[in-house]
Amino acid sequence: MRMPFIVLVAALSSGVLAAQQAPDRSHPPQPGPPAPLRLPSIQKQKLSNGLPVWIVDDHKVPVAQVNLVVFSGTANDPPGKYGVASFAAAMLEEGAGSRSALEIADAVDFLGADVGATSTSDASAVRLHVPVARLADALPIMGDVALRPTFPRDELDRQRQQRLTSLLQGRDDPPTIAAVAFSRVLYGKGHRYGTAQMGTAETIKTFTSDDLRSFYAAAFRPENATLLAVGDFNAATVVPLLEKTFGSWKAAASAAPEKLPPAEPPARRQIYLIDKPGAPQSQIRIGSIGVPRSTPDYFPIIVMNTILGGSFTSRLNNNLREVHGYAYGASSGFDMRLGSGPFFAAAGVQTDKTAEALTEFFNELNAILKPVPAEELARAKNYVSLRYPSSFESTGDISRRLEDALVYHLPDDYFAKYVQNIQAVSAADVQRVAQKYVQPDRVAVVVVGDLKAIEPRIRALNLGTITTLSIDDVFGPKP
């Protein structure tokens, strides 16, 4: 309860006096009980064509966020066509309805809006962010982009060159090389997760307008989509606007989604070295096949990973950065998707300490298999759960939470129960999931660095079988 006003004034007037006495600094102030979580209320409706719409009023700033999410992504790319979803999404803004690419860009920029179309592993989306006063002007453009793309031939060629050059430039960047190589060695060429979302030069060169159209037709259907609207409006005012743009959208053909083959974790520890002559740091990735987002171990994994490499005080960051100074930072994570995405530990470490850093990585991957002290566990649980409200702060934040709920079929009470589910994780849970999913003897290790300087000492560690990969092995031949 707050102090009555009069008492407050008295307290303030004595502020100078209070300031002269040093406060007791012998113990840090203890946090009060956390404020109750106030979740945005989601109104779920349907447009006349059956398209579901989720609406959240958020009146803090006069802006609007509208996302059309479709439940097909790069994981649905057919074999031989890796990259088609990502390419198709990028093409939506390159010609739609009666508008050319330049007309779309000009109209969007003139409204001070931001329109983007992207594909990730499990979904694709067209997202609009705009001052709410201009929402009615911006929606018809978004509607064209999402519902009436034209895939013009000359724009396709432009986008193709852009992507090929981008892949070429990826070969310059050690973190990118490490990430692409890590996926490839874990999942192989035959699994979608083993190739970058953008695809390869080989596939990008082959895509035709028909390839893009067929992905679009299978993915962008009202039955396979949901519309999200978060912003400074209410359902009564915004639904008619959404109805006008999306209400007459009809289904086109549908296609059976691609099924992902199961991915097998490495049977033993395998080391992959990639040469980057002259590099002052080595980029390290260590990990295995992780878990799907639907794992029943979700909450224990989040807590375990927070302790291992998911926060500043985590063991990996503390060891490699604060204790040894080998790196600017070290982290770990589980990239959870509809299928089992990778588990990874990662850092860029100074070249002359690469072998020492690898040893410390394995020290930590082994140590997390043992019971975690109570204080460390409590800290990790609080770190994840007490700041949870901030993940609902901006209209973009809220819309991303809703997208996660939709794409991963999270239960209605998921947000409301999040804090208690995190707090319920025990030390035994953490140890169990660490032993189940970390498995330091069955990981792939990728190191991108100056092999002349680092290879002899890595070999001397005897970590496992060593394979040397070329950049072409990772990216395919230069485009």
Place this chain on the structure above:
Amino acid sequence: MTPTNGRASATPLFHHAPKPRHNPTFCFVSLAFVVLKSTVMKCAAALVLVALAYPAAAQTPAARAIQLPYSEFTLPNGLRVILHEDHSVPMVTVNMWYHVGSAREKEKRTGFAHLFEHLMFMGSGHVKPGEFDEWLEAAGGDNNGSTENDRTNYWINVPSTSLELALFLESDRMGYLLDTMTPKTVDAQRDVVKNERRQSVENRPYGTAEVVIGEMLYPAAHPYHWPVIGYMDDLTAASYDDVVGFFKKYYAPSNASLVVAGDLQPADARKVIEKWFGDVKAGPAPEPMTIPGASLTGVQKKTITDRVQLPRVYLAWLTPRHFEPGDAALDIVADVLAGGKNSRLYKRLVYDMQIAQDVNAFQASAQLSSSFQIVATPRPGHTVADVQKVIDEEIQKLQREAPSAHELERAVNQIESSFYNRMERVGGFGGVADQLNAYFTYTGDPDWFNEDLARYRALSPNDVSAAAVQFLPLGARVELTVEPEKRP
């Protein structure tokens, strides 16, 4: 100028990378799923520049005016405090700016302001090493800091019921940092910072170009000549005694400003701020800086090599300081030249001719001097000369004729939108608290949002071309080319 982030930490589990506008390759986010926060921030920084260069508004009249109510007071020790209430989520942020950056560094000690920033997280009189982060994480808090040429900032985001913990920690390091500082602490963070430099400069494609641009734009004695991250030898030379001297000179409460914002009651917040900062001793004001002049009289040309596939050209000019006449017009020049697909350089180089992979232009505004830069990457089979020829033609065209009313309005509309977008988050880098502190530091007025926006609304098409004439002469600039390193 590029801020240097103090701390790396883990990638969020579901990292939704921001979509780079019209320029999917600049940050190359699409392929990388493992990125350290530092890398993310680098990308974010580039995107912010693009966003500012784009920044933009419309046939529909502007929405409601931006209002950020705040209150302000000064403690007896000289600390300026700004409070802002926002109850949308039950979190508060404690945002401290020290009005010192790399521009205050001594000879042979470049990178020191940033190294010092790292030491601010290593404990203080009543906080043992490690406890700063442990206590905050145990309370559900996050924190970070960054260093630029002219300032160093620190923020702590916590649930509102842990406000006092955040104030205790922030005040303890302001008052008692040296009580626990040791040469060993300095050594440990020296290694971390050297790795930050390796990661963000030496091992990053084109990373050294930014350093060289500063060296070419400014004479050796000018404080913008050297990079915020510093040179390796100088980082090696930094000593414990330097830390003591720097703290006493620049970390007094009167050289700082504190914004506390979020889910708070101002009267209650004031009480606890007075409680925790009241015993921090006042210190002397830093001596005024004497800044040597900087001017470019001719073309400064240089070519460097890097481990890259494609060359890149950087053109740079010295331009008016942040908020001075010409500064806002140059933001518009940047947008007209390279903001969005219809911008003149993007349309010609990337869209029509398809001889460049990307082109960016931005006014890098700063307190002592700004620079305007145009950066472009030729596609395979095309040269820097091909690209630069087109860039110069378009600069000259903009100098000859004013942009259309539509081009100007498109740019101003985007800037106006960016002002709303910047209101959506209270804490962290670039949140409302950080902006209040920035405006306070650079203009003396925390709520300078409308004045800032008015600078853009006041511009006419002629002002834009006049700025291009006055500040972007082809004959007085830096021309830096990065060529791919040839390896046997």
